Amino acid sequence: MSGWRKVMPILGQGFRIIAVDLPGQGDSDKPLDGYDTQTVARRLHELVEHLGLKRYGLVAHDVGAWVAFPYAMMFDKEIEALAMLDAGISGITLPEMLPSASDRSWKTWHFSFHAVPDLREILLWTCHGLVPDHGLSVKRRCAHNPEGFSIEVRNAASEDYRNH
Structure with a gap:
C-alpha cells in the first residue's frame, strides 16, 4: 500500500476509501491455499458483505487488477465503476x-x-x-x-x- 500513501488522502476527500492487502501481501495473513484470483475475489467479497456495502466503485492496481477482473465478472451488479490500473490480465491483455x-x-x-x-x-x-x-x-x-x-x-x- 505504500505506493498509494499520497493518493488515498486525496481520494478520501470525496470518497470512502477501503484499502485491502490481498492475501499474502502487505500486512495480510498468508493462507496455505486459495491464491487463485476467483478465490481471492470471493474472500474480498465476503469483506464487502461484512461491511454492508451494496453499490461501490472498485479500483485495483497491478496484481489487484488480476483479482478485480473475476470479481467484476462475479459481482457486476454491485459495481458502479471499475478501474484496473497497471496490470496485464491473463487471457485478455497479456501475451x-x-x-x-x-x-x-x-x-x-x-x-x-x-x-x-x-x-x-x-x-x-x-x-x-x-x-x-x-x-x-x-x-x-x-x-x-x-x-x-x-x-x-x-x-x-x-x-x-x-x-x-
Missing part, C-alpha cells in the same frame, strides 16, 4: 509468453523471480532488503516522476517485505 530478453523484460522480471520457492525470503534475510530496493530502483529510473520513489517510499516497501 502467451512474457518476454525474456533483458531489453524487453524489465517490467516483468519479478514473475520468474518470485516463482523460485523461498528465494525472496532468503535474499531479504541475507542481503538486507536487496529485492525491494532493486525493484524500486528500476521503477525510479523508468518512472515519469522519479521523486515518487524517494528513500521514504523505498524504506516503506522494504519494511513491507521484511515483515513477511
Whole structure:
C-alpha cells in the first residue's frame, strides 16, 4: 500500500476509501491455499458483505487488477465503476509468453523471480532488503516522476517485505 500513501488522502476527500492487502501481501495473513484470483475475489467479497456495502466503485492496481477482473465478472451488479490500473490480465491483455530478453523484460522480471520457492525470503534475510530496493530502483529510473520513489517510499516497501 505504500505506493498509494499520497493518493488515498486525496481520494478520501470525496470518497470512502477501503484499502485491502490481498492475501499474502502487505500486512495480510498468508493462507496455505486459495491464491487463485476467483478465490481471492470471493474472500474480498465476503469483506464487502461484512461491511454492508451494496453499490461501490472498485479500483485495483497491478496484481489487484488480476483479482478485480473475476470479481467484476462475479459481482457486476454491485459495481458502479471499475478501474484496473497497471496490470496485464491473463487471457485478455497479456501475451502467451512474457518476454525474456533483458531489453524487453524489465517490467516483468519479478514473475520468474518470485516463482523460485523461498528465494525472496532468503535474499531479504541475507542481503538486507536487496529485492525491494532493486525493484524500486528500476521503477525510479523508468518512472515519469522519479521523486515518487524517494528513500521514504523505498524504506516503506522494504519494511513491507521484511515483515513477511
